[in-house]
Amino acid sequence: MKMLNVALPKGRLGEKVYDMFEKAGFPCPSIKENNRKLIFENQEVGVRYFWVKPSDVAIYVERGAADIGVAGKDILVEYRPDVYELLDLKMGKCDMAVAAKADFEDDRTKTLVVATKFTNVAKDYYGSLGRDIDIIHLNGSIEIAPILGLSDVIVDIVETGTTLKENNLVVVEKFMPISARLIANKANFKFKSELIEKIKQSLAKQTEN
Ligand code: PRP
DSSP states (O other): OOOOEEEEEHHHHHHHHHHHHTTTOOOOGGGSSSSSEEEEEEEOOOOOOOEEEEGGGGHHTTSSSSSEEHHHHHHHHHHHHHHEEEEEOOOOOOEEEEEEEEEOOOTTTEEEEESSSSSHHHHHHHHHHHEEEEEOOOSTTTTTTHHHHHHHHEEEEEESSHHHHHHHHEEEEEEEEEEEEEEEEEHHHHHHHHHHOOOHHHHHHHOOO
16 A cells, blocks of 8 residues: 655644544554654554654655645745645644844834844745845744844744743734644645545544534
């Protein structure tokens, strides 16, 4: 039997997503065993799961190494992978936001310095406002940048707001709601459309509950 390859985002969200796939009729009990393995398959139902970094899911799917996967809308907007976005799973909800020190005041006569992991998102957002910016691309711990004077603001994901609060930053504006999406490789979707549609329907039903 041809296996369905599913890229899951490593972490709590991925585990929840696996549970939904299990309910959809694609169990793979060995995945629950606590070990460092990254690939799990159940030949009986024809599914192979692999855990990848959340930001890498779209790469596996775009290149066809995975038929389907679950990726955050933030990654899809930032990297624009050439994949089908099949379903909003309404999980992993957070917001893309601008944040700064509480006393920050925007001086529109100056170029705004923005630190972010999401360079394209930041460019598009400020572009739509007609605001000149200078982008500093960082890979994590973005919240430190304004504190040390590396940037004026940051563009980052806010979920509970705890990271900002604990680093004395405030939200300036939330401008894009984010959630997890089911995505599919375009070519593989043609060959496995029936199966993928079936999974999509089941996941859609589960997200309604
Ligand atoms: C994200 C984001 C914030 C934090 C927001 O980081 O970059 O730092 O979560 O969550 P909160 O509002 O609930 O505090 P992540 O944990 O993905 O780590 P990273 O810094 O490596 O990106």
